[in-house]
Amino acid sequence: MNRVQRCFxxxxxxxxxxxxxxxxxxxxxxxGRAYAEQLQRQWLSLRPLAxxxxxxxxxxxTSPTTQRFSFARTTEFGSLMQQLLEEHPRKAKCPTVVKxxxxxxxxxxxxxxxxxxTSPASILTTDFLVEPDRALEHxxxxxxxxxxxxxxxxxxPSRIRIVPCDLPEELDPPSYQAIDLxxxxxxxxxxxxxxxxxxxxxxxLRLPDGRTGESVQPTVIRSVIELETATCALxxxxxxxxxxxxxxxxxxxxxxxxxxxxxxxxxxxLLGDLDDLxxxxxxxxxxxxxxxxxxxxxxxxxxxxxxxxxxxxxxxLGVPYTLVVSEQTLENGxxxxxxxxxxxxxxxxxxxxxxxxxxxxxx
Numbered sequence: 001m002n003r004v005q006r007c008f009x010x011x012x013x014x015x016x017x018x019x020x021x022x023x024x025x026x027x028x029x030x031x032g033r034a035y036a037e038q039l040q041r042q043w044l045s046l047r048p049l050a051x052x053x054x055x056x057x058x059x060x061x062t063s064p065t066t067q068r069f070s071f072a073r074t075t076e077f078g079s080l081m082q083q084l085l086e087e088h089p090r091k092a093k094c095p096t097v098v099k100x101x102x103x104x105x106x107x108x109x110x111x112x113x114x115x116x117x118t119s120p121a122s123i124l125t126t127d128f129l130v131e132p133d134r135a136l137e138h139x140x141x142x143x144x145x146x147x148x149x150x151x152x153x154x155x156x157p158s159r160i161r162i163v164p165c166d167l168p169e170e171l172d173p174p175s176y177q178a179i180d181l182x183x184x185x186x187x188x189x190x191x192x193x194x195x196x197x198x199x200x201x202x203x204x205l206r207l208p209d210g211r212t213g214e215s216v217q218p219t220v221i222r223s224v225i226e227l228e229t230a231t232c233a234l235x236x237x238x239x240x241x242x243x244x245x246x247x248x249x250x251x252x253x254x255x256x257x258x259x260x261x262x263x264x265x266x267x268x269x270l271l272g273d274l275d276d277l278x279x280x281x282x283x284x285x286x287x288x289x290x291x292x293x294x295x296x297x298x299x300x301x302x303x304x305x306x307x308x309x310x311x312x313x314x315x316x317l318g319v320p321y322t323l324v325v326s327e328q329t330l331e332n333g334x335x336x337x338x339x340x341x342x343x344x345x346x347x348x349x350x351x352x353x354x355x356x357x358x359x360x361x362x363x
Contacts, residue, residue, distance in 0.1 A: 001046055004240070007239040007240050010246055010248075010316065011032075011179055011235055011236070012029075013316070014316040014317055015029050015032075015317075016028070016032040016035065016235055017032045018030055019115075020118075024114065024115045024116065025115065025117065025118050026115045026116070026232050028117075028228055028232070028233075031256055032232075032235065035234075035254060035256050035265055036227055036228060036231040038253070038254045038256060038292065038342070039125065039153070039227065039234070040070050040101075040227055042153070042253065042254065043225065044099075047097050049097070050096075050099045051084055051088040051090075051091045051099070053080055053083045054083065054276045055101070068192065068224075069167075069168070069171060069176055069194060071222060072196050072198055080098065081205055084098055092207055092208075093119045093208045093210045094129055094130055094210055094221075095129060095131060095134075095210060096128075096129050096207075096210075097126060097128055098126070098129065099125070099126050100125050101122065101123065101125070102122075102125065103120045103121065103122055104120060104121045105121075112187060112188045115232065117226070117228040118228075119356075121228055121229070122226070122227035122228060123224060123227070124224070125223065125225075126223040127222050127223075128221040128223075129207060129218040129219075130220075130221060131211075132217060132218065135193075135219035135221070136177070137221075138221060139177055139195045139221055142193060142254070143162055144210055146191055146193060147160055147161075147162055147181060148224065150183075153234060153251050154183065154251070154252075155211050155237055155241060155249040156185070156237055157168055159185055159280065160183060160190075162181060163179060163180045163181075163182050164178075164179055174197075175196070175199070176194075176197070178192070178193065178194045178195070179193050183233045183234070187230070188229065188230075188232070188233035190225065191223060191230070192222075192227070193222070193223055194222050194226045195218070195219060195220070195221045196220050196221075196222070198218060198220065199217065199338070208261045235248070235250075238318065246312070247315035247318075248315065248318035249340070250318035250320075252320045252360070252361050255291070256318070257291050257317060257318070258290050258291045258320055258321070258357075259285055259290050259291070259293075259320070259321050259357060260292065260293045260314050260319045260321070261285075261292070261293075261299070261325070262298065262300075262310055262322050262324045263275070263298055263299065263300045263324075263326070264303075264304070264307055264324060264325070264326040265302060267327065271300075273330055274300075274325060274326075274327075278296075278297070278298040278300075279298075281298070281323060281325070281350075281353060282297035282298060284353060284354055285354050289358060290354060290361075293319060307324070311338065314340065319340060320339070321334070321337055321360070322338045322340075323335055323353070324345065329350065332349050335347070335349075336348075337356075337357075
């Protein structure tokens with residue numbers, strides 16, 4: 001069994017995805033969908049001044065490669081620009097940023113050699129309408145920004161790379177540019193960036209230059225992320241780390257569950273008190289906005305071996321930190337904070353929860 005297949009099986013057993021051998025298709029399961037939701041929120045938080053428009057389902061019958069360079073001539077793009085003019089007139093200028101989400105029954109990105117994702121696909125699109133005389137400058141800057149963003153989300157930043165794309169013969173290179181951002185964990189394309197200079201059929205769209213006020217035909221730089229494909233790529237990256245024990249090294253900001261609570265019960269006479277303490281911690285962490293594991297929010301271990309088994313399960317869910325309370329916590333307020341990445345524990349006081357954890361995730 002090869003390394004990638006082992007990762008697929010580990011992610012399937014942890015409830016992140018299902019691997020269909022026919023056609024090498026992947027289907028996101030409950031934990032995988034929760035992870036995809038966090039990735040989508042990260043995308044939404046990017047460039048907060050962007051104009052958010054209502055997405056339009058992809059209806060084009062052209063191939064993904066053709067659609068990549070002809071999108072500006074589609075009715076969908078025309079409708080989006082009309083929305084921009086009507087709903088966000090103050091942002092209808094160069095440069096400006098437009099975001100929209102849509103769904104597609106077929107893959108919008110070129111197929112990758114490792115897997116495909118069951119449809120429908122969620123498409124996260126960002127259109128940068130920029131001054132034509134500065135289009136290449138914007139295009140190169142966006143390449144760097146996008147690469148840095150994916151490196152931050154990846155467990156192994158060195159795997160993210162920029163791959164230049166060959167243009168169809170009929171396209172003029174000065175007017176068209178394209179690159180893919182790929183994860184080397186399976187050579188999966190996580191984002192496409194395409195630059196298209198408007199003209200001809202698209203020439204009716206003109207916007208004022210933000211600096212001079214002169215009416216210009218904008219150049220469009222389009223970023224396309226297929227949410228489910230990018231999710232699977234990041235999950236595979238987090239699973240394929242070469243450690244001696246199975247674990248899922250997810251970015252703390254994206255992990256579906258940021259913290260767990262475990263109770264080491266050494267004496268049944270204190271069960272009620274420890275349960276109450278765990279419920280209190282659960283309430284405090286949720287109130288602080290931290291995402292906890294499913295169920296009642298905490299796990300009760302009868303001994304250290306039982307606790308170690310729980311840690312192994314939490315590691316496969318990608319939970320970055322686990323709070324461990326015990327009888328000592330009832331006496332002096334001290335508890336252990338166990339790290340998924342180092343598998344080491346440090347002692348903190350209950351009064352430091354949740355500020356200590358929030359500071360970790362912030363940094």
